[in-house]
Amino acid sequence: MIKTLRNLACIALLFAEGLMAAELNIEITQGVDNPIPIAVVPFSWEGANALSEDVAAIVAADLQQVGEFRALPRGNMLSMPDEAAEVFFRDWRILAQDYVLVGKITHSPGSQLVQVQYEFFDVAREQKLVGEVLTGSMSQLRDIGHEISNVVYEQVTGIRGAFSTEILYVSAQFISPELTYYRIEKSDYDGRRSQVLVESQEPLMSPTWSPDGTQVAYLSFETNLPRIYIQEIATGQRRQITDFPGINSSPVWSPDGTKLAMVLSKDGSPDVYVMDLMTNQLTRLTDHPRAETEPSWTADSRSVVFTSDRTGQPQIYQVGITGGFPERLTFDCFYCAKGRFLPDGKNLVHVRRDTREDNSYSIAIFNIETQRLITLTDTSLDESPSVAPNGSMIMFATKVNGKGVLDAVSIDGRVKFRLPSAQGDVREPSWSPFFN
């Protein structure tokens, strides 16, 4: 936990509020039928001034956003305990709550730091499941709230929570036909605390995280040609890493961090290449006169999934990084593209248009072992799926009333939430890895 908080401190120091960032406001668009009832009691605070953040509200919002929980409205609570001694399970049984979270925030006089103590209870078993004290600065209360959500989520579901993760995305603010501001922004997973990492009047595309979460790679047209850049998130320091003729696109780090897959059309048509980031040496993975693009890595860093229209329409293939003949993964669709595996390595998330006639692009999951297909979305211009590091949700871009928005859907399709942008279009979300 100390390590976590050290990381939190770094994050807080390095990011002042982004002035121009497109503020995203979360909307839950679909939840499960029987969400787990949980009471998140307001955390007590005895300081002179009101706190900048309502930690309990952050936890309740986190848990509701992923759809599996329903937080009890505060007005319905019979008591507002802030520690174990004050928790009477009968009060919560009457309200049909399965779980109760209580907490208190204190600070030593003269200190800049606050202590957040929380305790989490199972109502039916009348048992404390977990309790901890987290220390941080006032500006880290939101991070501490997300940490508590991670613990609660994992206690109940057995799955690691991804509430402390972040997203990268592209925003485009149209000013006039001659002027559009393109930005790569970074925010919390829920769209809060957005910050601009880079801004340009030429298009920016394909932001992607390094596996350690410290760098971002993207495509910028700032030289009037599409070129790949890598930027240190903490310092803003950036370098152009490609300058080949034609398309230079689709950068994506190998999970082991040593290589960058990319698409280059320097040899006549777009093909997938791998650059060794130590030696800058290029290895060509595909060699075909049609388009090969949209690489993504398998978890073992040993093969790459890509889109190719070698049979006429885009389909998804996989090839080993030592070369060889690509294996085709999708067949029964008019347009299957942008494939990436869930952490299990069997379920392939992709963009899918079933037939030429249906004219609708959805996010779908195809299990390459069982051949089972699940279409997750019912919007029609869906693209750029990105999987949460715990494998539970997929964020993607779509259009709603002509505006680009970011949507998230659980991998079973039951839960959906939306992050519409208050200004301009947002697109190309990239979900961060876990930061610790």
Add this chain to the structure above:
Amino acid sequence: MGTHSMKFFKTTVLALSIMGLAACSSTGDEEAMASSAATNSSADTSAAQRAEAERLAREREAQARMEAAALATTVFYFDFDVSEFMASDRDVLAIHGRNLAANSSRRIRLEGHADERGTREYNLALGERRANSIRDYLVVNGASLSQIETVSYGEERPADTGQTEAAYRLNRRVEIR
């Protein structure tokens, strides 16, 4: 407005192709007439020469006008999921190609675009393929590869931000710059 300019563009191309055909078919006849005129009296000869000179001047004018119109035509549209330029654009593109051949210091940039349907990175590939289709035809008509830079913007720079078929039609394009 987008749809309107599209219609205007189509009529221009049609007019140009008709003018092109007329120019080609007239040349042979004029030569035959000019040689027969030479056997007549001197008065007739000078009148015929004048008429012939005027005709040639008109023809040159028409040719220049057509070339100017063709060179002013710098946006070429594509069918859905198609990367070959439309057959109706062939004569305009040929004029661009010959103009580049005649002006070896001229440099152009071909910017390829796609509509927003489908994935962004695949659309980048589609835009490049469209630009290359036009580049190759310019080269066939005498342009040098070194005169032409191609770049694809994929779906990143739509001409029309709407979600209609008409908007998509305007966005699937290559622009000569």
